[in-house]
Amino acid sequence: MTTRFDPGVLTPDPVARVEMLGWLEAGLDAVEPEALTAAALATQHPDRTLIIAIGKAAAGMARGAASVLDVAGGVCVTDHPEPVPDTMRLVIGDHPVPGPASLEAGAAVLEAVQSAPPTMDIVALVSGGGSALCEAPREGVPAGFLSEVTRELISRGADIEELNLVRGHLSAIKSGGVARAAGRPIDTFVISDVAGAEPGVVASGPTIPRAHDPERAAAVLRGLSIEIPAGVWEAMTREPMPLPRPKVTLLADGHTAARGVASVTPPPATVVDEWLRGAMGACLDRFLASRRPGVIVGAGEVVLDVTGAGTGGRTTHAALLAAEHLAGSNDIFCAFATDGVDARSGAAGAIVDGSTISRGGDPAEALREFDSAGYLARTSDLLRCPPTGTNVSDIWILWRRG
Secondary structure, three states: OOOOOOHHHHOOOHHHHHHHHHHHHHHHHHOOHHHHHHHHHOOOOOOOEEEEEEOOOHHHHHHHHHOOOOEEEEEEEEOOOOOOOOOEEEEEOOOOOOOHHHHHHHHHHHHHHHHOOOOOEEEEEEEOOHHHHOOOEOOOOOHHHHHHHHHHHHHOOOOHHHHHHHHHHHEOOOOOHHHHHHOOOOEEEEEOOOOOOOHHHHHHOOOOOOOOOHHHHHHHHHHOOOOOOHHHHHHHHOOOOOOOOOOEEEEEOHHHHHHHHHOOOOOOEEEOOOOEOOEHHHHHHHHOOOOOOEEEEEEEOOEOOOOOOOOOOHHHHHHHHHHHHHOOOOOEEEEEEOOOOOHHHOOOEEEEEOOHHHHHOOOHHHHHOOOHHHHHHHOOOEEOOOOOOOOOOEEEEEEEOO
């Protein structure tokens, strides 16, 4: 089987793991951004159109749009080099914390929509990761403050609602900022990486306005002992221009990928209706509770408060915890970040089984130091691949083989 994944992960159990990699490929095929976008736009916007694509799936979405629309130009902001339509500018932003490249991307997007003729259609293609990749601070907010606040919120385990609430009050891009710069609503197509959330949460809603509530945003910052300078507070309290809600189309999310996985696994296969969310330990306990033979697939993103200095991420940490549960069994667990990037692990996740702990020894120190990726690299359980060009949260797979 041809696969994007590093074959090193096959070593402990080649037959079973080849099969599982095929399931992951099917999940990624179900959320392939080029095909999804082309299908959604095939009968819309017959006139020349400006495309703004932001997020980890931006390049594929832009190509899909260009295959069915007359694209006059635009900007594609993503996290890795990938072909985009000739009429569009590609900008590689910073991730997971906005930096100079993100500011360049934000400036390019704002300039593009501000200079578009009033009669020209504008379409936004939004996917996960865009919050960091594309940024411009509000007037009065230092770029360094915005970046540092983002870093602090992520490192302390803030949930996506808290992140978006704060970013929306500091940014000229978020919470409808791009649409305000254009002076009009923008048709928006979304591939979502946020478990069960409305599409305006994805990439902090660059074209989708949200309620202005600086007191709530300030409460999040103060709860983390982050001081708000007077000039920043003035910027946060400045009421944004009212804007009608645009037409928004959700193309895919994590459950789309989970159903793609389940469509090719041996029966019985179950896609968990409940999103993976909340504290990792409790969520993993619920996910592993079933002892019946078969395959269980879940999607979402759990919360992990990182305190150690090791190399690891959300999916590799979940996999190592699962390996403890599975020790001595014939079962397999996979945790996979659908964008191919699991924080600082240098991997996309891991596949573990009942022999992982016997091969690697006591994982207590690796878990304590958040060095799950280091441990799983030594046991040949680390799942590596290039960036996938899409992003619909994480996928967990439990295969009870009896």
